[in-house]
Amino acid sequence: MIPALLFMLGIGAVCGIVLSLSSKVFYVYEDPRIAQVENNLAAANCGGCGYAGCSSAAEAVVNGLAPPSVCVISSKEGVEEVAKIMGVDAGAAESLFSYNMCEGGNRADNKYHYMGISSCKAMALVFGGKRVCGVGCIGLGDCVKACQFDALKLGANGYPVVDDDKCVGCGACQQACPKDIIVVKTLSEQLMKFNQAQDALAPCAQTCPAEINIPRYINQLREGKYKEAVQTIRMRNPLPLACGRVCPHPCEDECRRGIEDEAVSINQLKRFVADYEMNSGSRIPIKCAPDTGKKVAVIGGGPAGLSCAFFLRRIGHQVDIFEAMPKLGGIIRYGIPEYRLPKKVLDWEIQGILDLGIKDFCNVRFGVDFGLGSLMASGYEAVFLGVGAWEDYSLGIEGEDLDGCFKGIDFLQRFSSGEKIKLGKTAAVVGGGNSAIDCVRTLLRLGLEKVYIVYRRTRNEMPANEVEIVASEEEGVEFVFLAAPTKVIGDENGKATQLEYLKMELGEPDASGRRRPVPIEGSETLLDVEMVISAIGQSPDASFKEQDPHKRMTELELTRWNTIDNDPAILQASIPYIFTGGDSATGPALVVDAIGSGRRAARSIDLFLKGEPVEPVKDSLQQKRIPESIFTKVDGIKKTARAKMPEIPVDQRLDSMIEVDLVLPEDAAHKEAERCLNCCRICYNPDIDFPIAKAN
């Protein structure tokens, strides 16, 4: 009895002393959460989880490599406890979901006859799989086999479908997939994903500046899943209603169907599902990641600022928008006329974004009412500068300041703000872009008798959207091509009466590929107009740089076009905590460009806030094309006519600012969606070959 007692006493004391001393002597700092998590794992160190013991597993959980449910013997309470500990850091606590990029569409042909074992991994080893399409899903269901939670099925078309309720985000499927078709990402990661050279991307999705997964939402529309389609769009674009109306849809230029037939009318389909949501009377809930506790200021409530704020909010940051105008929207509120984008629609859309918990402060001008100093003092850790390009270029000709002369954006904005403008009976709008068209079409609706467009090149070179040009032609605008204004002539009261211009002829093509107009000597011509509006482009108004007394402001660099200088891949300005995008960084561009750059800036800001190096997306496409995905011919297409956009007849639309373009009816939208070839989405034949494809 005594020796046993003494022996155990001794050995216990020795072990206790050694352990407690060495825990002090060999103390190494590690994330305190690792110990907390480890305390809630089973501590059997059994290795059943595949990690080297409980502390490695705990470390993996804390580093976000393993889910809280990593432990195979832990109780449910243990898992919840771990999840709670990890909940302190929202970034890591965000639940992961599998997400498959490739889902349904047409099949790719076989390159060879495969007779090996039924495993994607095995087939991928042989020339990257038997399908002609090198990027797509192989479809033998390695991911399904890998899933322990029954959350994956091979769907009716043979591609994997994820059941979000069952998926725990363990990542087994992602590891099993040899093609990166199925990826496990948090919502934030999905939102911050940018097109990369190795992705399975249809040409349209490569082209879209906002990088919307176009084939996915068209497919969802086709299946009647309108809500899901809207959600797909909102992963990349917070303004589907606005874009569905005003986007010049560069995506359609690359549509494979357009090679043999007319391109799919992608934008009308977007408008169809977006309008469906608005008219359904209820908003589709938008998921956001848990709060991170970081604050970001977005200056400028235009498309770029709204997009940046929307995505920052969705990945968990607190965002406040500062806007100089009385209402949010920027150029799409004040630059785009009511008949193209009704204010009611825009209000509805912006409210949806604000409902995520974004605060807006309107009627405050950066540099005047607040500055960098006050933002920093209020605890904002980063700033997105999206002030747009509102400064019209002037023609630089004599008589430009006469009564009756206006500048394009200024005119549109003043009109939209409800200002009463003294109008004449005839007007000439100088310029060939969308702003010029917006001006002439607005003027027509204001009751002018004769409206001219004066443009120094020909119709072919007009940068405005084709549909806009056609609409203005229909509405009776008169085009004066190859004309360079030289003088505005006024009467004795200083009122404009005539516009003098020189006739031009086309010479050699210039850097932009357009043929340079050359003036014809002595060809001065007079046009009788009471109003002259110059809409020849804008540049950002960077007056805030001088107005803001904060010293740091002098470090902000501008380009010679007055745009804010930034690194185009990460959109960081010369002051590290300032990011910029949209027109204020690029000069006037498309709404959808601004939306894309807003999201890209959100990604950079997120990295910046997390203290990680702000690096460009690897192999980022940024609207470059993947060469192998751009075809010159497409076989087997039966020509079917593209859906025609319904619109209000010309005789009914000129009396008011009523919206001209209408949404496609449901059956037409479905018919149009059927025309989509579902490029880069499914690359195998699901009917044959393997039992796993048949069984599921």
Place this chain on the structure above:
Amino acid sequence: MEYFEIFIAGVFINNILLAQFLGNCPFLGTSKKMETAVGMAMAVIFVLVMAGMITWIVDTYLLKALDVEYLRTVSFILVIASLVQFVEMFLKKSIPGLYAGLGIFLPLITTNCAVMGACLLNISNEYSFLGALVSSFSYAVGFGLALILFAGVRERINLARVPKPLQDTSIALVTAGVIALTFMSFKGMV
């Protein structure tokens, strides 16, 4: 020569995993990837040799001397657990490079019956100190050998189409059975 026999017997004939059935949990757990298997094998060699020595000393100079051999189980496991925890803390602080490669496997070994089992076998075989050292080492090498072989096979099996009910652990066990069968042929070698 005697030590050579102990070594061969420990590695092949009485292979701790496949013939003695000790240490099977990490055998299945850490054999999914070759990388983990190698790390685990090294860590086991490291710990088992140390544990073999220290438990032999505890047994000979304390348990037998005090005539309290029935406390062997308690004292061995306590000593092994403390030793592993100590080594882990030591490596983490002093040799972080080694810790990253090998140390992270240490906690997995605390409750590894291969370590405890080998120490108990050393005692029941009445080895001398050197004999215990050699046999601990050989058991550990045997463990590593089986683990690495098994990991290699398992990586291949991942490519094969296995009927659903047999997937994962199930097929792994059957495979382990086949490997154990090959090890049976070493019987009678010494």
Place this chain on the structure above:
Amino acid sequence: MREMMSMIIVLTVLTAVSGGLLASVKSGTEDRIEQQIFKFQLAPAMNDIFGKVSNDPAKEKFEIEHEGIKYKFFPAKLEDGSKAVAFQTKGKGGYGGDVGLMVGIDLDSDQIVAARVTTHSETPGLGARAKDDPEFVSQFEEKTMDANLALKGQGGSIDAMSGATITSQAVTLAAIQAQDLYKKLKPEILKQIK
């Protein structure tokens, strides 16, 4: 510091309590364990070796220490009146460790009365036969202390069990050890028996 102290104290107290508890369980079960060992390991073997005896070997057992190891000797009075002693030795080298062999030796003629395998953990069906198969161990009967009890393959006089050479060898090693021990300890054994 308080944390360290509590770590040491809790662990020490716990191990001490454990030691005390185990010591009392041990002392409570000690006698019974001894009986069990005798009953299940030694008694059946001894029965086989000696047949009927007129004394109680378990009660009269004595211990002799030789080269640091304590050996238990069980004296027996056989039916024919002759005296014998039984003791256990271990042969190294079986598959699962050692093979225990109980050897009974006639004190007058110095011949082996019989031998039986007591403990083994050999492969069932093969090595295990050493325990169940009387033929193999019966070869030791009536062998003198000078007989070469090694396997025939190694120049001795014992036939190995077919398919179980390793076990057979372990058994013969135990038998040779018994011869050796008996020869060295005979005077002391006689002194103890009186």
Place this chain on the structure above:
Amino acid sequence: MAQSLAKEFTKGLWAEIPPFRLVLGLCPVLAVTKTVENGLGMGIATTFVLVFSNLLVSLLRNVIPSKVRIACYIVIIATFVTIVELVMQAYTYPLFLKLGIFIPLIVVNCIVLGRAEAFASKNSPVMSVADGMGIGIGFTLSLAALGAVREILGAGTITIWGGNSVFDMATSFPGFNPFTFMVEAPGAFVALGLMLAIMNLIGEK
């Protein structure tokens, strides 16, 4: 209370039955299941340790400092293992001999330590005992089942307590030849693997 108690108890019998659902504690599972008797004996010994160590860990859960908790749990478990060892030696000696080294190795059975840490250290003593009992009985049943399969195929018999054969293949199926492979080491792996597959098959439906 009664309901959750029943839940903790029954989950060990199917939902979390070791070693099938929780692939843990494999060493004794493979090593001692040559016969039903061995399997049952091992299972009961493990259950005893599970129940009492769960109880004690649960009682002491607020006293033990977290840095030495593993060491403390191990001491508690090892103490009960030694008690089992001594008691088995005193009362079921033949079984003790057959189980051999695997009795002390209950200490390092991941199931025991796993339950102590994952369950008992966070729950009340009553719950912990129910949990230990459930898991222990599940473990015992699996061991016995595996033992039965291996013994029938490998030796052709089922033997329970004291060497009485309750079932003999040779009498039921004349001409049956024992499949010695099954009682050897490789057979253990294969038998467990196949039984796991059968469990999966049943679970799927």
